Amino acid sequence: MQFETHSSVPAKTFSDEKNYQQKRAICQELSALYLASQSEFYQSFSRSFKLNYHGLAIELHSRNLDLSDWQAMLHGQLQSDNANLAEQLPIKFFWIHPQDFAFKSNDFEEMTSPECHIQVQNNCEWAIQRDFCAINFNHGDIVLVTDPENPDGIYNVLRWVLPRLLIKHKMAVLHSSCVIGKSGRAHFFLGPSGAGKTTSAKLAGSRLVLGDDMNLFLQQDQTYWAASALLGGIIQNKREERFPVAGFFWLKQASENSIKKLPAASALKYFCASCANLFWGYGGQDMASSLLTWGMPIVEQVPFYEMKFTKDGGFWDVLAKHAMD
């Protein structure tokens, strides 16, 4: 009797308990402030800008942060009008500097604890990670504390919130690298941390790399497409066009290059495990059920391989032999 398990995220505890408790105290304070009077809370944020992320309307608000740099950066990166989800209420992010809570930047970040810790409190989600803490009030308002000097902080907040909203519209943010082959089709390279996603992107040669960490897989008109997710990573391509999907490749570093078609069940397991941050927090069971249902036709229609690869880029020759480049 075979029984295999794959963890999408290794379970780790927050190693700096003091840092964790300080961030938790911030969440408690913010929750009380927000719930005491939402209108007063809103009024205390005087700066804002709007953007569109794959059809999701987003607003970023701040009290005293200069958002102009972020406006330019996120507008350039996240603005993407290739979906029309205009009926969506805007998702409002209220961004507060750690200094407002007498935090120095160096003390706020706790780089040894990479995992996001989620708690559900009174139907709200509290999220605490190495470089941010935040509350999602689950009706579109997210209050967050992160240092604007560290772009990873705001990206981690966006990675926490946006994938779950996109999945309802048949868009999955996949923890992956994505390379456009010579045929113009997209290759999603998947695997746990350390499997070789960034390495496979670096071995792309002259091929276009969409991203080496987070990429968007979407369904439209019964066709599957790849697009830049633009949610951080070393390589982020800002091109807005979409590319038809050639296949998924579950990475295993080896001494030889080879690909092997995976059975549909394994493909479904790896597809679900690659959906970034989808199960974090509230509503995870419903989200998981929806994902399984959506994933069934995907793994039947899109080729899914296990790819053993060496670090010399020779796997592209193997893919070319299978007409997959």
Add this chain to the structure above:
Amino acid sequence: MSWQNTQWIKVKVLPWQEIEGRTIVLYPEKRMAHEMNQVGSFIWNKLLNKVTFDHMRDMILENFQVDTQTVEKDLCAMLDKLAHEELIEWQ
């Protein structure tokens, strides 16, 4: 764990999907995805309702060509794994 002495065993209520004879179970809280082969899928399906160990063993014997001793040994091993991953409940 002596599964033979339990009154009943059943799986937790979790999202799962059968595909080509295999079963995928997602455990969102633990951020885990599990895959079971044909026999594992058979067991998972039968454990959706409370079942005794003996009844489970007999159902496997009826459906697969395997001897009683092997079934009991493999079934215990499978239940140990399911319990370790917190996928089942029992009394």
